[in-house]
Amino acid sequence: MMKVIGSIDNHTRCKHYHTDIDIITIKFKCCDSYYGCYFCHEEEADHQPIVWSKEEWGTKAILCGNCHKELTIREYQDCNYKCPNCQSHFNPRCKNHYHLYFE
Template identity: 60%
Template sequence: MVVHGTKVEGVKVDRETRCKHYSTEKDVIAIKFKCCDTYYPCYKCHEEVADHDAIVWAKDEWQSKAILCGKCGTELTILQYMNCQATCPHCEASFNSGCQLHYHLYFEG
């Protein structure tokens, strides 16, 4: 699926980055996986679609743009995303605050 001009891989991805696994109104981000430089809505989509294991972003890479807002298409750095209080700093869309529980799957602890 192409979301605001950016390709997002996954399972049943919609126009705002929701997927088969996470599809609430607030599930509107995609994460660029370090291992393949590809956006996916979630780790489960990566597990189902990619042919390799995920690699987490190291702390010294958190200035990299690796989060896509599914509402407006803005790319955020990892630090911007972690510090945004679950709200897009560009369009003010609400993100799922529960995603923090999965940070360890994407970002070095």
């Protein structure tokens, strides 16, 4: 399994977001590392986050916490909140936080 930074469980749910459908983690561009969420990065990293530009949305930067498949940012944004690999549901409210991760 890919290393994910933060207080997470076996499905990559962190202490900040931990419902049954909070199973994705995001690779932060600034440090090329997966974190449970923005708050996990804030607690663990010694720098400010950098968002992924639209030109970089083909980058694998999303990890499904159920099957551990890496998705590109575009695949994630186009998947209708369901992993295209294992069909696990993702939290649709994550869209409210896209501005923290993606241009």
